[in-house]
Structures are given as structure tokens and as C-alpha cells.
Amino acid sequence: MEIAYFLKLFKRNWIFITLIAIAAAGITFVLISLKNKEYYSRAQLSAGITDKNQVSFDKSELSWNEVNSKFTNFLEFLNSKEVYTMLSYRMLIQEIDSKGAYKPEEYNELLKKYTISSLETAKTIVKQKYEREELLDLNNKDDQTIYDMLKIMYYDQGILSKTLQISRITGSDYFKVEVKTQNPRLSSSLVNFYCQETIRVNDIIEDKRAEKSVAFFKELRDKKKADFEKKLDSLSKVKSGSQVIDYSSQSEAHIDRISTLETAKNEEEKKVLGLRRAIGNIDSQLNQAEVKSNQAHQTNSSIINLKAKIEKLNEKYINSGFKEKAVADSVVQLRHQLERQLSNLNQNASIGVDESYKDLIQKKIDYEVELSMAEASLSSIQASIYSSKSSLTNFAGNEATLTPLEMGVTVAKDEYMNVVEKYNDARNEAMKNGAIIRQIEIGQPADEPEPLKRVIFSGVASVASFIIGLSILFLIAYFDNTIKNPENFGKNTGLSLLGCVYALPKKSSNLDNVFFENGQHTPAGSKFKEQLRNIRYEIEKENNKVFLFTSTEKEEGKSFVLVSLAYSLILNYKKVLIIDTNFKHNTLSQLFKGNVAVEDYFYQPERKLLGSTNSSSQSLGIDFPNPKMETTTEDVLQRTHIDGLDIISCKGNDLSPSEIFHGRRFEELLVTLRPRYDYIFLEGPSLNQYSDTKELAVYCDKVVGVFASDKSIKQLDKVSIKYLKSIGNKYFGSILNKVDLEDLLV
Numbered sequence: 001m002e003i004a005y006f007l008k009l010f011k012r013n014w015i016f017i018t019l020i021a022i023a024a025a026g027i028t029f030v031l032i033s034l035k036n037k038e039y040y041s042r043a044q045l046s047a048g049i050t051d052k053n054q055v056s057f058d059k060s061e062l063s064w065n066e067v068n069s070k071f072t073n074f075l076e077f078l079n080s081k082e083v084y085t086m087l088s089y090r091m092l093i094q095e096i097d098s099k100g101a102y103k104p105e106e107y108n109e110l111l112k113k114y115t116i117s118s119l120e121t122a123k124t125i126v127k128q129k130y131e132r133e134e135l136l137d138l139n140n141k142d143d144q145t146i147y148d149m150l151k152i153m154y155y156d157q158g159i160l161s162k163t164l165q166i167s168r169i170t171g172s173d174y175f176k177v178e179v180k181t182q183n184p185r186l187s188s189s190l191v192n193f194y195c196q197e198t199i200r201v202n203d204i205i206e207d208k209r210a211e212k213s214v215a216f217f218k219e220l221r222d223k224k225k226a227d228f229e230k231k232l233d234s235l236s237k238v239k240s241g242s243q244v245i246d247y248s249s250q251s252e253a254h255i256d257r258i259s260t261l262e263t264a265k266n267e268e269e270k271k272v273l274g275l276r277r278a279i280g281n282i283d284s285q286l287n288q289a290e291v292k293s294n295q296a297h298q299t300n301s302s303i304i305n306l307k308a309k310i311e312k313l314n315e316k317y318i319n320s321g322f323k324e325k326a327v328a329d330s331v332v333q334l335r336h337q338l339e340r341q342l343s344n345l346n347q348n349a350s351i352g353v354d355e356s357y358k359d360l361i362q363k364k365i366d367y368e369v370e371l372s373m374a375e376a377s378l379s380s381i382q383a384s385i386y387s388s389k390s391s392l393t394n395f396a397g398n399e400a401t402l403t404p405l406e407m408g409v410t411v412a413k414d415e416y417m418n419v420v421e422k423y424n425d426a427r428n429e430a431m432k433n434g435a436i437i438r439q440i441e442i443g444q445p446a447d448e449p450e451p452l453k454r455v456i457f458s459g460v461a462s463v464a465s466f467i468i469g470l471s472i473l474f475l476i477a478y479f480d481n482t483i484k485n486p487e488n489f490g491k492n493t494g495l496s497l498l499g500c501v502y503a504l505p506k507k508s509s510n511l512d513n514v515f516f517e518n519g520q521h522t523p524a525g526s527k528f529k530e531q532l533r534n535i536r537y538e539i540e541k542e543n544n545k546v547f548l549f550t551s552t553e554k555e556e557g558k559s560f561v562l563v564s565l566a567y568s569l570i571l572n573y574k575k576v577l578i579i580d581t582n583f584k585h586n587t588l589s590q591l592f593k594g595n596v597a598v599e600d601y602f603y604q605p606e607r608k609l610l611g612s613t614n615s616s617s618q619s620l621g622i623d624f625p626n627p628k629m630e631t632t633t634e635d636v637l638q639r640t641h642i643d644g645l646d647i648i649s650c651k652g653n654d655l656s657p658s659e660i661f662h663g664r665r666f667e668e669l670l671v672t673l674r675p676r677y678d679y680i681f682l683e684g685p686s687l688n689q690y691s692d693t694k695e696l697a698v699y700c701d702k703v704v705g706v707f708a709s710d711k712s713i714k715q716l717d718k719v720s721i722k723y724l725k726s727i728g729n730k731y732f733g734s735i736l737n738k739v740d741l742e743d744l745l746v
Contacts, residue, residue, distance in 0.1 A: 006477040017469035025462035037449035038180040041187035048436030084157040089130040102186040184445035191443035268378040275371040282364040318380035485743040498733035499535040515567040532568040544701035550684040550693040552720040557737040559587040574678040584685040586652040594649025687720035702732035
């Protein structure tokens with residue numbers, strides 16, 4: 001799109017667009033002035049979604065998406081059918097009770113259709129529905145009557161939802177409720193009643209929801225409790241059957257005891273090993289001193305008995321787990337007796353025994369006693385370890401049986417406690433004081449009506465209509481792909497241009513009046529003739545006489561351009577002959593009322609269907625003209641009403657020039673006529689539809705293409721343009737027809 005073309009369109013139409021804008025402003029001003037006065041009232045509701053002062057048992061912070069979703073859901077609730085229906089019930093009851101205090105005109109219309117008793121009956125039904133939170137059922141006859149009353153009073157749900165404006169105050173927890181009506185008291189009542197009904201409906205919905213929630217969680221709690229008690233009872237029975245209260249603690253005790261016994265075993269093994277080494281050393285020393293005395297081998301039987309008793313009691317003490325204090329005391333007493341016996345043995349020993357030998361004997365006896373006691377203790381400890389491990393294995397088997405039961409009890413307990421927690425939360429929510437929705441601003445009746453803002457709306461209407469007009473012009477310029485001017489013609493076709501022909505106004509379209517002295521002389525006609533003079537100059541400077549005018553498609557203005565150029569040449573005292581060879585559209589013949597056709601001179605229908613007769617041709621409806629072989633050139637020439645302009649007409653048919661000119665050579669006619677005329681103009685049909693121009697071009701000196709500026713170049717046109725380029729120098733140039741003077745000035 002060319003900006004210059006858009007500016008040209010605006011320059012042409014700016015007055016019209018401006019007048020439309022002024023008219024729109026005036027109409028808007030008048031319409032607003034006729035509008036009834038309206039009174040504004042506003043109330044505010046708090047949703048309680050982000051209010052931290054509300055009673056709540058959920059202390060978690062809401063994400064932005066959750067908050068946004070809650071506000072969206074709340075706005076949908078505010079615009080719900082339930083809220084508006086309850087409001088419509090209340091307003092209808094108010095009007096019936098007050099006998100149309102808010103809308104007297106609508107109430108009078110209601111009385112024309114219904115009686116007072118009917119209104120009272122309807123009021124009773126509406127009150128019942130209001131208390132029960134019931135919507136209208138239009139299948140019910142009474143509900144249909146109530147709905148009709150609401151429609152008459154303009155209180156139905158559809159009207160109220162359009163009258164009341166509900167919106168959130170950006171960035172806050174508040175929603176504003178706005179309304180404009182013709183009654184200030186009605187405006188305030190509407191916003192206040194709406195807020196009250198919103199809170200009431202919300203309370204009812206929340207109460208029902210809380211009751212259902214509490215009942216659901218109570219039933220679930222009882223079920224989970226029974227399941228938990230059942231599994232707990234099964235576990236108790238299994239434990240009582242195995243006579244073990246707590247397998248876990250007893251297993252830990254056995255493990256601790258085994259650990260203690262293992263430690264004691266290691267200590268005893270070390271002690272036994274040490275004593276055996278010590279006794280071995282003493283035996284080695286005694287063997288060396290055996291020759292001196294054999295009295296060391298005599299041991300009192302009482303000492304041996306004491307040793308046996310000590311060993312027995314020591315084993316008993318170990319088997320008791322080192323817990324029987326009486327046995328430990330007995331072992332201590334027997335050891336004291338053994339020491340006394342050994343002391344007596346030393347005192348009664350024979351005189352002369354070596355003291356060191358006696359000491360060795362004494363040590364060996366002591367070590368043997370300790371070794372015996374240590375071995376006995378080690379054996380007892382090993383027996384205790386084996387017994388404890390066996391018991392622990394039994395505990396592990398029993399524990400494997402009890403583990404699934406204990407896990408089931410744990411899971412059942414967790415589920416039960418979780419449900420109990422949710423049940424308590426549901427009860428707490430149900431016991432909250434009041435609803436989260438609150439009315440924080442009461443709607444008040446307005447003292448003055450709303451300003452009409454006539455000037456503002458008129459200005460907006462004016463600007464809007466002006467912008468719409470500009471937009472229409474812009475779209476016209478954007479989608480307009482016509483040739484328009486010589487520059488676009490050169491870009492789209494690549495053909496040379498002889499000149500332009502202005503589009504004449506309809507009142508100046510009569511060429512006789514435009515060209516000759518007795519005609520009307522207008523500025524448009526003068527500019528039109530001036531452009532033709534430029535084209536005439538290009539024709540006259542060429543030494544050619546026969547010109548063929550053609551176009552890519554029909555209605556481009558070939559006949560108009562041809563006649564205009566002929567008139568212009570006649571004004572320059574040239575003699576011009578027009579031969580109408582456009583057999584498809586004989587516009588020139590009709591224009592000059594030609595009554596002698598070129599077909600009569602050339603056409604000879606000699607070719608027939610084999611075996612056919614003239615009668616058969618007639619029966620087929622074919623009416624061929626009878627050729628006049630004696631017709632001469634003078635017979636087909638016809639003078640026009642313009643001095644110096646002659647014409648050879650045609651009847652018009654669907655034959656091509658080569659078919660018509662068969663029998664006599666067309667070029668012979670042209671040779672005969674050339675000396676008599678300065679210029680001979682021929683017209684051919686459009687190249688896109690017919691091949692006539694290609695057949696006529698061989699008889700002419702030059703071919704001239706005519707293009708209309710209000711047409712666009714299509715794909716089929718490009719094929720025809722390619723042909724014009726292919727004929728080379730024979731193509732004289734193009735004439736751009738129907739050009740707007742403004743397009744040339746751009």
C-alpha cells in the first residue's frame with residue numbers, strides 16, 4: 001500500500017468523514033440528553049480470603065495461584081443464579097408490600113394483568129421459596145406466573161445480573177457492588193439487599209457443607225476406630241498365648257545377657273590359660289627338687305573335698321546368673337576353710353623340708369584350685385550362652401509372627417488418629433462464629449443524579465466515528481491493487497506508456513460536446529483533450545497508418561479511446577477510417593449506427609458438412625447470410641455524422657477474423673483504402689478471451705494496448721502482456737484509460 005495513495009483518499013474524503021464525525025457527536029448528544037436520569041449507589045463486600053483476623057484452623061500460607069483461584073470462584077458465586085434469584089424474590093415481595101414504591105409504572109402494568117388477590121397468592125409462594133432456598137421451576141404453572149411478574153417488574157435474574165455491576169477492587173480483599181437506577185431509594189435497596197442475600201446464601205451453603213463434612217468424618221472415624229480395636233485385640237490374644245508381654249524388650253534383655261556372658265567367657269578363658277602356664281612352670285621347678293622331699297605330694301583328703309564342694313557351688317552360682325547371694329557366701333566360707341587346712345598342712349610338715357619347695361607346692365595347689373574353679377566357671381558360662389541363644393531364636397520366630405500384626409495395629413492407629421483430627425477440624429469449622437463474607441460499606445441513596453457527560457460521550461463518538469472512517473479508507477487503500485497511475489502501470493506490466501486518458505464525468509461523457517465548437521467547454525474536457533493531444537503527437541510522428549487497438553480483458557475502454565483519438569486527429573484536419581473488427585462486441589458499429597457489415601464483403605460460407613443440403617442447414621437453425629460477390633469497397637464504406645470520419649461496420653458473430661476474411665484478402669482492402677485516409681483504426685476483442693487480436697495484428701502497422709486504471713493485473717493478464725511484448729516493434733505502446741487526475745498529482 002502507498003502512503004501517498006492513502007493521503008490522496010483522505011484528501012478527497014476528509015470533509016465527508018468530518019461531517020460523519022460531527023453528525024455522530026450531535027446524535028450522541030441528543031440521545032444522551034433524552035436519557036432518563038439515573039442515581040448511583042454502591043456497597044462493598046469483604047470476601048475474607050486474605051483476612052488474617054478471621055477464625056481459621058488452617059494456618060498455612062496460600063500461594064498466589066490459590067488466592068487467585070479463590071477470588072475467581074468467589075466472583076462466580078457472587079454472579080450465581082441462586083443469589084440473584086433470592087434477590088428477585090425479595091424485591092418482588094417488597095414491591096407487593098409497598099404497592100410499587102420503587103417502580104410505580106411497572107407495578108401499574110402488573111395490576112393490569114393480575115388482581116390483588118393473585119399478587120398476594122404469588123407473594124405467599126415466593127416467601128416459601130425464599131425461606132426454602134428454592135429456584136423457579138418453569139414447568140410449574142405457579143412458577144411461570146411468578147416468573148412473568150418478575151419480568152414485568154424487571155426483577156428477573158437476567159435483568160438484575162445486568163443491572164448490578166460486581167467487580168473486585170484490584171489488589172484488595174473487597175468486592176464493590178454498583179448500580180444505577182431511576183430511583184435513588186431503589187439503587188440503595190438493590191445493593192444492600194444483594195449484599196444481605198449473598199451473605200445469607202453463603203451461610204446456608206457453608207452450614208450444609210459443614211454438616212455433611214462432620215457427618216462424613218464421624219462415620220469414617222467410627223469405622224476406623226472399630227478396625228483399630230479389632231486388630232489390637234488380635235495382637236493381644238497372640239501375645240497372651242505366648243506368655244510374653246513385650247518381645248522387643250525381652251529380646252533386648254537376652255541380647256544384653258549374651259553380651260555379658262561372652263565378656264565373662266573371654267575373661268575366664270584368659271584366666272584358665274594363665275593358670276595352666278603358671279602350673280606348668282611350677283611342675284618344672286618341682287621336678288628338679290623332687291629328690292629332696294616327697295612330702296609335698298601328700299595332700300589331705302579334706303582339702304580335696306573342699307575343692308570339690310567349692311567347684312560345685314561355684315557352678316551353681318554361675319548358672320543362677322550370679323544372682324544367688326547365699327551360694328556366693330558359701331563359696332567364700334569354703335575358701336576360708338581351704339586356706340586354714342593348707343596352713344595346718346604347712347605347720348605339720350616334717351622338719352627339714354626345703355622352704356622354697358614348700359612354697360612351690362603351695363602355689364601349685366593354689367593354682368590348681370583356681371584352675372579347677374575357672375574351668376568349671378567357663379563351662380557353666382558356655383552352657384548359659386547356648387541356653388540364651390536358643391531362647392533368643394525362639395523369640396525371633398515369635399516376633400516374626402507378631403510383626404505383621406503389630407504393623408497392622410500401627411497403621412490402623414495412624415489412620416484412626418488422622419480421621420479423628422479431620423473430624424475435629426470439621427467440627428471446629430462448623431462452630432466458627434459467622435461467615436467470612438461481610439458487608440463493610442452500606443449503600444446510601446444518592447442526593448443527585450449521575451452526570452450525563454454529554455460532552456465527553458459526544459467527543460468519544462466523534463473521535464470513534466472519525467477513526468472508523470480513517471480505518472475504512474486505510475482498508476480501501478490497503479486492499480486496492482488496481483493500476484491507478486503510470487508509475488504502478490510500469491511496475492505491474494513492464495510495457496511502455498504512450499499516455500493517459502482522463503476519466504470524464506458522466507455529464508461530459510458525450511464526445512461530440514467535448515471536441516467540437518458547438519459543444520460544452522469544461523475544465524475536465526479541456527484536460528481530457530490535452531492528454532489526447534499528447535497521444536496524438538506520438539501517433540503523428542510515426543510514419544504508420546493502420547493501428548489496431550486491443551486490451552487484455554473487456555470493458556477496458558478500447559472503443560472510447562479509439563473514438564477519442566479519431567476525434568482528436570480530425571480536429572487536426574486528418575481523415576480517419578474506423579473498421580470495426582471486434583466481432584464479439586461491435587460497440588463501434590452500434591455507436592455510429594452502421595448498417596453495412598464487413599462480413600457482407602468478405603464472408604463466403606462455402607464449407608458444409610458432407611452430405612448436407614441447404615435445407616438440412618436450415619433445419620439445424622443455421623442462418624448464413626448470402627454473400628454479395630458483386631459488393632465493392634464503396635458499398636461497405638459508410639460516412640458518419642462527423643466530417644472526416646468514416647466507418648466499416650460489422651454485425652457481430654462468433655467467427656474469428658481468419659474465418660471471415662477467407663475468400664478475399666483483407667490486406668487488399670487495406671491497400672485500397674490507405675491512399676484515401678490518413679489513419680485507419682481497427683478494434684480487436686480482449687486478448688484474455690479471444691485470439692482475434694493475434695490474427696488481426698498481421699494486417700496492421702502497429703498494435704496499441706488499452707488498460708483501465710481501475711483494474712488490477714491478474715495472472716491471465718500477464719499471459720496477454722507477454723504476447724504484446726513478444727511482437728516486438730509492432731507494439732506501439734499502451735494507453736492508460738479512466739485515470740483520475742488526483743492519481744496523476746500524487
